[in-house]
Amino acid sequence: HKVVNGTVGEPLIPALCPLPFPVDPWGVEVITPNDLNGLKPLGGGRKRHYVVLGCGKTGVDTVVYLQRKMRVDPKRDITLIVPQVPWCYTRDGPRGPHGPMGLWAEVLKNGGDRDRALRELGRQGSLTPLFEGTEPTVCRYPVIGKDELQDVARVGHIVRRGRIRSVTRSGDQVSLNFRGRGGKVKVKAAADDVCLVNCCAPGPLLKKAVPPVFDGNIINLSLLFGPPVGFTMTIIGMIEASAQQGLLDASFCREEIGCEDPLALFAAYDIMDTSARSMMEVFLNLGLVAAIMRKDPAVTLRWLKRNRLSMYSIPFVQMNLAEKLHEISAKRSALGVSRGKARMALALARKIEGQAF
Structure with a gap:
């Protein structure tokens, strides 16, 4: 008999993974994507302003859900935090969701030059940047359709200043404080209306030793x-x-x-x-x-x-x-x-x- 260890690739999801930076405890709402479905509306006709923390597959799915299911106005009521611009596999592309094997083949073809391989797959249409006209800096295998890319493009407030160091509140203002030279960004909504959505969990992409099979x-x-x-x-x-x-x-x-x-x-x-x-x-x-x-x-x-x-x-x-x-x-x-x-x-x-x- 053998023991099967199924915990090796166990993903870290937002519900089990707290934000990797401190948030002011005085009145800043923090939820996970799973909380969106049961979220109660604010009183007095007010609307939440959703700050989606992270632009991986979970972040993109959250942006899509907010628009399609919750009818949130993307121009006014969604802010998307983009620490790194990702390459995305196009669901409608020539190689569909089987793109990762195509990347490895392209790396082999290009003698180990991964960056060149990524650009070539982008030229072929197998990969696409999350934002048109930007230079991606990371590839972590998200598969995204053209309709989802259009939903992301509708977001009115996209912040690309690196990783957040902390979130603070001062009076009626919530500020996002970034590492290094990222500076500070004030959320364009009243503090009581701001809702941070934790999409920062690494999922299955964990930085830990991988044991032999x-x-x-x-x-x-x-x-x-x-x-x-x-x-x-x-x-x-x-x-x-x-x-x-x-x-x-x-x-x-x-x-x-x-x-x-x-x-x-x-x-x-x-x-x-x-x-x-x-x-x-x-x-x-x-x-x-x-x-x-x-x-x-x-x-x-x-x-x-x-x-x-x-x-x-x-x-x-x-x-x-x-x-x-x-x-x-x-x-x-x-x-x-x-x-x-x-x-x-x-x-x-x-x-x-x-x-x-």
Whole structure:
């Protein structure tokens, strides 16, 4: 029996994560997005002015909800705080919600230059800045539709001064105090009408050590690939089942890679590590799945095509995985990949060549 640790990627949501800066305790309302649905109206015909703290997926969803469900006037009654301008995957783009794999492929194509890869995907239409005409500074995999981008563009008060240091109240005025040279911004509403919406939680993007997936008698549900998360979970389950039944190609691992334990070859993917080396682990893990989950890669491919959480279940999708593994070996130095990993990439590529991975 093994213990399955499902807490590795447990997200921090606003309801469980207090604001990372102090707020004046004297009369500044603070809520989470979950509180919006049950929020009671203010008396005397007054309207709240919502200050949305954060512009990640939660912040964008909050802006959309305020307009579509609560009929809040975006020009007058919403302020959006933008610490960093994000790249967003376009739901209507050429690669749809499967864009993260496209980013890693573009990084490989550009010899490890992530910034150039992001710009190229922006040119292709797979990525878009949250605000038209701005230069994004971060990419954390939000998927957003054109209609949602239009909702964000309607917001009348957008503040881009970095991260907030504190929120204070003086009389009938609420001030947002920013770090460094960000200065101070006064909210354009009476203090009693200001409502801070906490969208600052990191979600699944946590800055903490990522444990190995297969660790003795413990299976840690770390990522093998990026989003969607469900695909990794199905793969972990299938790998473990194959290991228990003796179906992994252990002889290939021993003779071609020089490793006695096939499970030790799988490296947990740290989604917060933006280095090219880390991104290449995704292709190496996928290559391992293709090459060793069964002795015959064709059996694995058939299973992947029947797995509805797999990109291979989409008709005509093909990753050209063998080519990418050859490319990783050839560009080893530029990508920061070790010699051992490069040799493994070659061995995996040779085994799956001719298969439609």
